[in-house]
Amino acid sequence: MPDSALTAAPTLRCGRYTFDLSRPHVMGILNVTPNSFSDGGRYFNLARALAHARQMITDGADIIDIGGESTRPGAEPVRVDDELARVLPLVEALASAGIAVSVDTRKPEVMRAVIAAGAAMINDVNALRAPGALDAVATSDAGVCIMHMRGEPATMQQAPDYTNVVAEVRDFLVTRAEATAAAGIDRDRIVIDPGYGFGKRLSHNLSLVRALPVFVATGYPVMMGVSRKSSLGELTGRAVDERLAASLAAGLASVARGARMLRVHDVRETVDALKVWSAIERAE
Numbered sequence: 001m002p003d004s005a006l007t008a009a010p011t012l013r014c015g016r017y018t019f020d021l022s023r024p025h026v027m028g029i030l031n032v033t034p035n036s037f038s039d040g041g042r043y044f045n046l047a048r049a050l051a052h053a054r055q056m057i058t059d060g061a062d063i064i065d066i067g068g069e070s071t072r073p074g075a076e077p078v079r080v081d082d083e084l085a086r087v088l089p090l091v092e093a094l095a096s097a098g099i100a101v102s103v104d105t106r107k108p109e110v111m112r113a114v115i116a117a118g119a120a121m122i123n124d125v126n127a128l129r130a131p132g133a134l135d136a137v138a139t140s141d142a143g144v145c146i147m148h149m150r151g152e153p154a155t156m157q158q159a160p161d162y163t164n165v166v167a168e169v170r171d172f173l174v175t176r177a178e179a180t181a182a183a184g185i186d187r188d189r190i191v192i193d194p195g196y197g198f199g200k201r202l203s204h205n206l207s208l209v210r211a212l213p214v215f216v217a218t219g220y221p222v223m224m225g226v227s228r229k230s231s232l233g234e235l236t237g238r239a240v241d242e243r244l245a246a247s248l249a250a251g252l253a254s255v256a257r258g259a260r261m262l263r264v265h266d267v268r269e270t271v272d273a274l275k276v277w278s279a280i281e282r283a284e
């Protein structure tokens with residue numbers, strides 16, 4: 001990565017969209033699974049899912065992340081055709097309405113189909129490690145988020161351990177970002193994500209948020225997904241649907257340390273919090 005990349009204006013190219021990340025961006029979560037950890041089943045119906053996506057855009061989301069396979073700890077895999085049946089109608093409807101769409105998937109077949117249907121970004125918690133995944137994105141102009149995950153969702157929370165969590169996660173992401181760029185995906189299409197909650201204990205998650213400047217220094221824009229996660233329940237004792245305040249605190253702590261995109265359930269509240277934070281940052 002050239003030195004100039006560390007100081008360059010952070011822009012992210014995702015298909016027909018170019019995001020100016022000098023303002024932190026908000027990615028609204030739309031899980032269309034019967035069993036997601038925080039909104040299980042609520043948007044498993046097309047009309048309801050579309051209405052929720054439109055509401056998130058009205059509330060200020062910059063992009064909607066659609067997921068048809070749960071990545072919660074212990075989740076079971078979903079077949080390609082089932083995942084496509086869940087996400088494709090939404091991608092088609094939202095993309096044709098001019099809404100920027102990301103799809104949270106680990107499967108190259110799904111990546112190719114959703115990009116053809118208009119998705120502007122692929123959000124891969126597996127960092128494009130599946131055979132064919134790099135090529136599926138490289139043959140398009142979509143953006144990509146590559147995330148760190150230790151193990152697989154089914155087993156990732158079974159005693160995760162690190163010698164130096166920050167260095168190990170950073171090295172993994174730099175290696176994967178370089179492999180992504182070498183496959184022909186321009187660097188300004190790549191976002192990295194330390195994978196809060198993915199094969200990490202509470203102390204690991206907190207260290208990663210605190211060390212976000214280390215990830216920013218790689219030159220790639222950083223995304224964080226802390227919304228409603230179980231570690232926030234560990235800290236506050238709150239149930240999953242009572243973690244708004246905790247999510248806002250962790251999200252703002254991430255942005256204050258350089259995260260440029262937040263993946264959230266509560267778009268309206270996050271956008272308000274970011275407006276206040278940004279105004280304070282700009283004040284004389």
Ligand code: 9MG
Pocket residue numbers: 067071104123124125145147193195196223224225226263
């Ligand atoms: C799909 N998904 C769930 N949590 C996530 C996180 O923290 N980051 C990204 N990129 N995707 C996530």
